[in-house]
Amino acid sequence: MFLSVxxxxxxxxGPSSSHTMGPMTAxxxxxxxxxRHPSRHEAATVGATLHGSxxxxxxxxxxxRAVALGLLGWTPAELDPDEAERQLxxx
Numbered sequence: 001m002f003l004s005v006x007x008x009x010x011x012x013x014g015p016s017s018s019h020t021m022g023p024m025t026a027x028x029x030x031x032x033x034x035x036r037h038p039s040r041h042e043a044a045t046v047g048a049t050l051h052g053s054x055x056x057x058x059x060x061x062x063x064x065r066a067v068a069l070g071l072l073g074w075t076p077a078e079l080d081p082d083e084a085e086r087q088l089x090x091x
Contacts, residue, residue: 009022019054020060020076030054046071 010071013020027048034040046068058064065088069079072087 013062013066013076013081015059016061019057019063020066023050023054023063024066024070024074024076024079027067028073028075029070031071031073 013024024069025079030046034043049055050063050067054063068088068091069084072084074084077084
């Protein structure tokens with residue numbers, strides 16, 4: 001089996017991809033589940049709590065922004081940095 005470096009390493013938003021890609025993907029996945037849930041219209045707000053290293057270094061590694069972007073529907077693979085920044089500015 002042949003593995004490319006791109007199979008092993010993923011390029012994502014920074015400054016720390018390990019603290020942004022996973023949380024953004026998880027938040028986007030949660031949004032997808034919420035959109036399909038029968039009670040989705042009853043949700044007034046959504047909150048997220050970070051734990052462990054994500055909590056300790058969250059703001060410094062932009063984890064908080066990654067979660068917000070995921071809840072806005074962005075995934076690392078589809079992220080448009082300019083549009084995402086505009087959306088974050090409206091929150």
